[in-house]
Amino acid sequence: MVRGKIQMKRIENATSRQVTFSKRRNGLLKKAYELSVLCDAEVAVIIFSQKGRLYEFSSTDMQKTIERYHKHAKGGQTSNTEGEQNLQQLKGESEIMSKKIELIQLSQRKLLGYGLSSCTLDELQEIDCQLERSLRSIRARKAELFMEHIEHLKAKERLLKEEKERLCHQMSAQEKEVVTHGSQNSQISSEIDVETELFIGLPEMRCS
CATH class of the missing domain: 1.20.5 (Single alpha-helices involved in coiled-coils or other helix-helix interfaces)
Structure with missing residues (x-):
């Protein structure tokens, strides 16, 4: 549905006038906020309703914006000329x-x-040189990354070797400890056997 063109004249109906005022006031304040954010602009809006109620928005301090406005307004034609020069x-x-x-x-x-169809021979040679320089830079960076990766792997390999040696030493120590305990147990067992052999039966029953 196409909206009809609104005539720019005072709305006679008080209710419609108040509704239109509220809608357009909110839209104007919203647009002022969006302009200040999107364009990094210093924006100030002052609205007085028919009943004298104040509505305002300022992206910075309102008083400073008003003072800045008065300063530029007092400049007159000179300020306008400077503004046009800055704009140009x-x-x-x-x-x-x-x-x-x-x-x-x-x-x-x-x-x-x-x-490339519109390029001259000199332009094509320049493009070729640019690509060669780019390729050299890319290859150098690629080689640098490869070296960093290799160094990382070597460091990881050293850590694994050290861990392996530590585990081997630990296992050797445990094996020695097992052997030592085994020898001690065998000696104790032999001593027990000797003592048992000496004291089996009555003394008078042992053979000479």
Whole structure:
């Protein structure tokens, strides 16, 4: 459904006028906030309703914004001229930046292999040199990453070897301890056997 064009005149119905005021007031304050955030602009809005109620929004301190407004307003034509000069300077800088971006995008497309049909031999040679320089840089970085990875693996290998040696020493110590305990147990067993052999039976029953 297409909305009809609203005539710019006072709304006679008080209820409709109040509803329209509330909606458009909120929309205006919202737009002022969005403008201040998106464009990093200093925005101040002051609204008085028909009954004299105040509504306001300021992206910074309201009083400082008003003082800044008075300062610029008192400048008169001089301030306007400076503002126009600044605007023209910004426009010029914007055009320069746009041209630089366009050239960078064009160069990027050529490096990717697009739009080469319009290039001269010198331009193609320059692109070839740029690609060679880029490849050298990429290969150097790739080799650097490989070396870092190899050093990391070597360090990990050293740690594993040290852990293996530590475990081997620990196992050797445990084996020696087992052998020692086994020898002691055998000696104790032999002593028990000797004592048992000497005291079996009555003395008079032993053979001479």
